[in-house]
Amino acid sequence: MFVIDFLRGWLPVFTGIRFRAVYLALGGGVASQVPGQVPCSATSTQNLNGYDEGYASGVYVNGRDIVELLSGGEMIAKALEDEGVEFLFGYPGGAVLHIYDALFKTSKVPHVLVRHEQAATHAADGYARATGKPGVVLVTSGPGATNAITGIATAYMDSIPMVVLSGQVATHLIGEDAFQETDMVGISRPIVKHSFMVRHAQDIPAIIRKAFHIATTGRPGPVVIDIPKDCTRPDAKFEYHYPETVKLRSYTPAQRGHTGQIRKAAKLLLSAKRPIIYAGGGVILGESSDLLTTLARQLNYPVTNTLMGLGAYPATDRQFLGMLGMHGFYEANMAMHHSDVILAVGARFDDRVTNTVSRFCPGAKIIHIDIDPTSISKTVAADIPIVGPVQSVLQDLLETIGALQEKDAQQPDAAALGRWWEQIEEWRGKHGLWTGRRYGHSDQIMPQQVIESLYRATGGDAYVTSDVGQHQMFAAQYYKFDKPRRWINSGGLGTMGFGLPSAMGVKLAFPDMEVACVTGEGSIQMNIQELSTCKQYNTPIKIINLRNNALGMVKQWQDMQYEGRYAMSTYEDSLPDFIKLVEAYGHVGMQVTRLEDLDKCMEEAFAMKDRLVFLDIWVDPMEHVYPMHIAPNGAMKDMWLSKNERT
């Protein structure tokens, strides 16, 4: 009896499809499953005959269903397909070779081989920010995993959906300081939304399904799946089912905001005399730009966006006051400080926004909408907290406001609102970036002029990625983003080296769109090796290098706070010849040193549709980013407006 049962269970595994008829003849329709919970390191010698036919290598019938038998590696490949993954960014190595072999033989998901694992995470991140779909990364154990950490942290800080599959040494070696072993689940713990360690190969499909669910729902974020090598071995095959639904008893992100709170918020909004809408990255992540725009226009209230929220409200619209915060627009920061009601939507009162918290917007009542309860009242206390997805809450809020306006004839105070707009226009006219030019004129190209030239050359419709520093702030200030998902930068973590790989990810997702990477000679060198990846996968992005021969933002702070002592912020004469460098990688390089050549070169670069062009643009090295919050102890309204002018 034992022998028969044993055969029933294992025959199909041994034999795969070729013996299916025999198996059915044995009456195997009721056969037991492949024994459950076989450890990854099971030493059985299963199915030696066939992974020559892709997934079809093992199939058997369980009841009336035809069930595929796949190895751990094959299950990963298949699950990524079932999840609809469009690109896999990664780098092979010992612990993931079984997975790579399975991908090679069976997968329809294109793999992008980067030149450094950090770039894999940034490329996946750029892809995710531009498309709204999760980015997917595959790296090996040890250094592969640790190299991915910066990119995972970047995605975590900006709530970007990402699934990172990392290889791990075989189960029996874990804890022995084996070659290329590192505790990936431990190292990544503070910077992931959740993580999994695969213990049994047959759990792989369910874990992958859960990982994608967690990464993309609620407040999105990166999820790590650590996979010991033995769990992917080709000779151990298991039933493959990709679960349709996910059940996690302790994970239930809010679906709707609290009706009572929304009603309170609607009333407060309508009673405001000096209102402002402060919208962050959550509006973009929550696909709610249209709703936000409708709400703002219906009420005729001014809107400011955070660095992460740029594009959530059209920048060319009259009601847009520009970015707020440390390098925010004068009118945005002033309006925030003097407001009486702030509607914060998908924003988190980051320290780069608030300046000194105790002096933040003293007269304002705060309505705070966020999917993540921990974001609410973390730094600034909310008067009316609303936990829920931005989209459904804004929808409900719009309806409630509509009903209040109709039934109770409650309308915004038109006279007060008129005075408020007058005041805002006065601020805007005085020190606004776009209506009153903020930079001086020198005989050199000003960095702001480069961004304006980029804006013209791309008709304001490009995907713009950036690195971190002065060039990032100039791009955020001067490129008027009218659409969400067009501005792609590392806001929370501030990761230099993000720009080039993320641009690569965006270009792969949208090959027909213009993609520009605004960078500086400091940041670009942190992941410049990806020029090679761009060559391999033909991603003709345009790299706009604002060259000031220094770590510009560091130098700016040293100018302002350290009496111009440039501690390690210049390179002396060690910079490479970027033109020769990009040419060596097979791309086009152009150097621009005169203002009169700027527009022409910019247009020329974008006319080369199928080439990556690196524009090395020499800008005034002494220029600072303004406005700039005065810290410490400053309020929103306290700003440097130029080197010698302050509020």
Added chain:
Amino acid sequence: MRRIISILLENEPGALSRVIGLFSQRGYNIETLNVAPTEDVTLSRLTLTTTGDDKTMEQITKQLNKLLDVVKLVDLSEGAHIERDLMLIKVRATGVVRDEIKRTTDIFRGQIVDVGPNTYTIQLTGTGEKLDSFVAAMAEADILEVVRSGVAGISRGEKVLRL
């Protein structure tokens, strides 16, 4: 202010480290920590005591709830509850203090659970405060070792923490 947070935690490898990590990562205090499996094999019960103002406590509770391994959580100090800490304390017990230690132990309703020619090991349960008082009362004696379990707590009456 001192709080007692009681958590039902997935009985999974790594779950505890997520809770502990959260506290160190965000700069919160843990004063005591007690964790053990429950009658449901999929769950562990964790009790921790911490201090912080209302704002900090709100963040701690929210951040804990955000962890996928935290299934349910209650702040026991918000309502009537029972808390117990178990202490094993080994003291030098020779000469005249030997009797005195026995008497003090009786007063605190502790038990001497191990007797050596020169030592007593005393078991005592109660609130943290009671155990502190006992340690203070033993000041005259030579304390060799102190082991405490950390606070375990449960609500009074009908209120229960379960799925």
